Amino acid sequence: ALLSRKATGRPRTLTPAQERQVFVWVNGKNPRQYGFDFGLWTRLIVCELIEQKFGARLSLASVGTLLARLGLTPQKPLQQAYQRDPVAVERWQRETFPAISRQAKREKAEIYFWDESGFRADAVQGRTWGVKGVTPVVPVPGQRQSISAASAVNSKGGFWFAVYSGGLNGGKFVELLRQMMKGPRRPVHLVLDGLPAHKARDVRDYVDSLKGKLTLHFLPGYAPDLNPDELVWSYTKRTGVARSPLRSGEKLADRIHAQLSDIKLRPDLVRSFFGHPSVAYSSD
Numbered sequence: 001a002l003l004s005r006k007a008t009g010r011p012r013t014l015t016p017a018q019e020r021q022v023f024v025w026v027n028g029k030n031p032r033q034y035g036f037d038f039g040l041w042t043r044l045i046v047c048e049l050i051e052q053k054f055g056a057r058l059s060l061a062s063v064g065t066l067l068a069r070l071g072l073t074p075q076k077p078l079q080q081a082y083q084r085d086p087v088a089v090e091r092w093q094r095e096t097f098p099a100i101s102r103q104a105k106r107e108k109a110e111i112y113f114w115d116e117s118g119f120r121a122d123a124v125q126g127r128t129w130g131v132k133g134v135t136p137v138v139p140v141p142g143q144r145q146s147i148s149a150a151s152a153v154n155s156k157g158g159f160w161f162a163v164y165s166g167g168l169n170g171g172k173f174v175e176l177l178r179q180m181m182k183g184p185r186r187p188v189h190l191v192l193d194g195l196p197a198h199k200a201r202d203v204r205d206y207v208d209s210l211k212g213k214l215t216l217h218f219l220p221g222y223a224p225d226l227n228p229d230e231l232v233w234s235y236t237k238r239t240g241v242a243r244s245p246l247r248s249g250e251k252l253a254d255r256i257h258a259q260l261s262d263i264k265l266r267p268d269l270v271r272s273f274f275g276h277p278s279v280a281y282s283s284d
Contacts, residue, residue, distance in 0.1 A: 013062070014050070014056060014058075014066070018050075018054055018056075019066065019069075019070065021053075022046065022049075022050065022066065022067075022070065023071075023072065025046075025049060026041055026046065026067070026070075026072055027072070031045050031049075034049055036048075036049075043060045043064050044060065046063050046066075046067065047059075047060060047063045050063070084220075084221070084222040085221065085222075088220040088221070088223075089220050089226065091220075092219065092220050092223075092226065093226070093281040096217075097191075097281060097282060100189055100191070100217055103189070104187075108186060108187070109187035109188060109189050109215075110154060110156075110158065110184060110186050110187070111154065111155070111188075111189045111282075112154050112158065112160070112188055112189070112190050112191070113152065113153050113154075113191045113192070113227050113282070114150065114151070114152045114191065114192040114229060115150070115151065115193070115224075115229035115230055115232070116149065116150045116151075116168055116195075117148070117149055117150075117233040117236075117237075118146060118147070118148050118149075119146065119147050119148070119149065119236075119237070119241070119256050120144065120145070120241075120252075121144060121145035121146070121241060121245075121246050145246070145251070145252035145253075146252070147163060147164075147165060147252050147256055148163070148165065148166065148168070149161060149162065149163045149164070149256055149260065150162050150164070150176050151229055151232050152180060152190065152229065153228050153229050153270055153273060153274075154270070155228075155271065155274045155282060155283050156267075157267025157268065157270045157271045158267070159232075159264045159267070159270045160180050160183065160264075161260040161261075161263075161264065162176050162179055162180075163256055163257050163260070164176070165253075168195070168197045169197050169200070170197050170200025170201065170202040170203050171200075171202055172197070173198060173200070173202075173203055174202050174206045177203070177206060177214070178206075181210070181213070187212060187213050187214070187215070188213065188214050188215070189215045189217060190214060190215065190216050190217065191217045191218075191219060191227070191282075192216065192217075192218065192219065192227075193219050193227065194218045194219070194221060198216070198218070199218075203216075225278040225279070226278065226279060226281075226282075227279070228273045228274050228276070228279040228282060229273075231273040231276055231279070232263065232270075232273060235263075235269075235273075236256070236259050236260065236263070239259070240255065240256070240259050
């Protein structure tokens with residue numbers, strides 16, 4: 001009778017089945033589906049929902065412990081355009097792209113994903129330490145610079161890029177396509193978004209002039225996450241100027257060109273972009 005035993009502790013308010021139901025409520029859904037006027041989950045909203053459904057009142061601390069036990073953590077949500085068509089996205093992944101892949105294999109062609117992005121030299125500063133009441137001063141480049149870049153990636157590690165000034169129109173897009181098509185000897189199926197410049201008359205005329213050597217395929221609207229080339233820009237911006245601001249006299253175009261050149265020399269890195277869950281459908 002004197003042997004020590006592990007204390008059982010206070011019994012849980014919710015049954016295991018009720019806890020599993022809480023997970024179902026939160027996972028992949030939002031509070032508006034349950035009559036709340038706020039679109040993000042908070043401990044207070046979960047607490048109120050539990051009281052509504054089960055008649056049990058939990059403290060905020062208990063709700064936090066429950067969510068952690070269920071494997072749910074507070075996270076910053078990704079933004080997604082409400083115009084996005086889930087049916088079109090699923091059709092692209094299950095039907096359209098597999099058909100493109102089969103066609104490319106029959107033609108012994110290569111599939112590339114294309115995208116453009118803009119860069120600015122504004123230094124993004126985090127936090128630093130200093131004397132209380134005396135704000136530290138960090139020297140940054142006074143001249144703002146901006147540059148644009150385009151790139152195309154292949155699941156086998158192929159990578160092409162170009163750095164250019166100004167915006168993109170049909171004429172500039174054709175100029176970039178001409179540069180890209182100087183390299184590949186095999187036909188190219190190019191997947192890209194539906195930007196108006198990508199569908200301009202000049203572009204259609206140029207593609208027709210290649211007599212099947214280049215074919216354009218357009219992603220569903222408002223679905224940039226389906227494009228592996230988006231991950232190139234995410235990587236470049238995360239590891240570039242944001243982490244190491246330009247030095248005095250350094251040109252932004254030179255920095256971006258050097259970064260993209262480094263990516264081109266690392267086919268393993270390029271292939272890794274295709275391993276992201278949102279673009280796994282496009283990997284071989």
